[in-house]
Amino acid sequence: MDQPSFIVPSSSTAQQVYDWLHDRILRGDLAPGARLSETEIAGQVGVSRQPVREAFIRLTAAGLAEVRPQRGTFIGRISVGAVLSARLIREAVESDLIRMVSATTSPALLAQLDQQLEAQREASARQHVEDFIALDDQFHRSLAKAAGHADVWDVLEGLKSQMNRLRYITARVFDHQKLLDQHTAIVEALRDGHADRAEQAMRLHLRELLTDLPEIARNKPEFFTK
Amino acid sequence: MDQPSFIVPSSSTAQQVYDWLHDRILRGDLAPGARLSETEIAGQVGVSRQPVREAFIRLTAAGLAEVRPQRGTFIGRISVGAVLSARLIREAVESDLIRMVSATTSPALLAQLDQQLEAQREASARQHVEDFIALDDQFHRSLAKAAGHADVWDVLEGLKSQMNRLRYITARVFDHQKLLDQHTAIVEALRDGHADRAEQAMRLHLRELLTDLPEIARNKPEFFTK
């Protein structure tokens, strides 16, 4: 049984409990639909129910848990609708962003992106799922930053949480090579200064989920809700 | 036999406190930066501090309040960056949505939009700010629904809360006539089956805030944070 190694007084207890659970949920360590209990978690980390309860409230606000009064608290199932909505929003936003980047792309940026692609190839070769996911995020974040809107990416983080859970839970079924090729196509379109092609490449990339999701939902129906 | 799901035993105290404060904040009844107090609110509504505290936590998660440990809880100032990010996201998403609508527009939809425009003109003539804002939301929501993605609009609600506060606080400085003309232009472009023009009209409409925001922030600097 893993638990936070120690409670540091730097941050509040509730915050630390929240961080701990948030991380475990996103990584799929806590399965969707699984039962949580204020008293049980409190016992595991050695605090009272109160901070645990407050962590639950925040998790609920983030769409990662669901508390049914007098019944129990449960890890939220992944809402297919929410994932599809988040995907559509991502496509719309990142399409606009990639056009902005295309208008101001520089050799320095292209060099940075090339370097990130190389790191992704390396992580893919190592079959290291966590690194690959982190590098994928970094790639998209770099583009947002290059467009001068890194803050937009931060705002989207909340919406992406459901997608992130999906990625962790089903990471091994994803075709890393295909994603890599799509990233490469985006960078090449930028290098050629071809805004339309860059946008289309980005849209194609972000639509990949539409083909993967049905299969994933079929494999693990107990993890999903409509 | 279970009770119908929509019959809930009057929601929890914490929920009611949250709803009450949420509404007051969005309407600008509670000014940004104003001080809140667990004990004070608890006394006002006649409950203990605990549910009030939990309402504060949820408000914080929604970006509407800020709790500084051992110092106090305050109505969150409106983040200019968050508003701009939300605006950019809205423009990107609604641009995509309006293109989808344009591909499937029907006489019935056009009739519905015409009717909503008429209602907006009427509310504008009455100078009824609340109705005008509600009808504006309804207009955009109708378009999202017509695109087959009403759920996307729901997801964006959270991001829009900061924009909504802005609208309420400064509603009287907005040029209702201009917004009405822009809405009309969008509908006309749809009626002509001109997708590009519809998208451009939508983008222009949603960029209105970019010119308004600086003036608003100059008038009420104490309401904003960078």
Next chain:
DNA sequence: CCCGCTTTACTTGTATGGAAGTATGGCGTA
């Protein structure tokens, strides 16, 4: 066996007391 009631062991929700931290006003001192 099967149905239905009752008991019991849970769950989350609320109230309250105290712990820890922060800001402020008052007071003494130079």
Next chain:
DNA sequence: TACGCCATACTTCCATACAAGTAAAGCGGG
């Protein structure tokens, strides 16, 4: 007057006790 220290009155945070509701096991009667 100006400065530094300190008591005091706040604040949020955490722990604990109890209240209210749910669900399921147990048990008796048909």
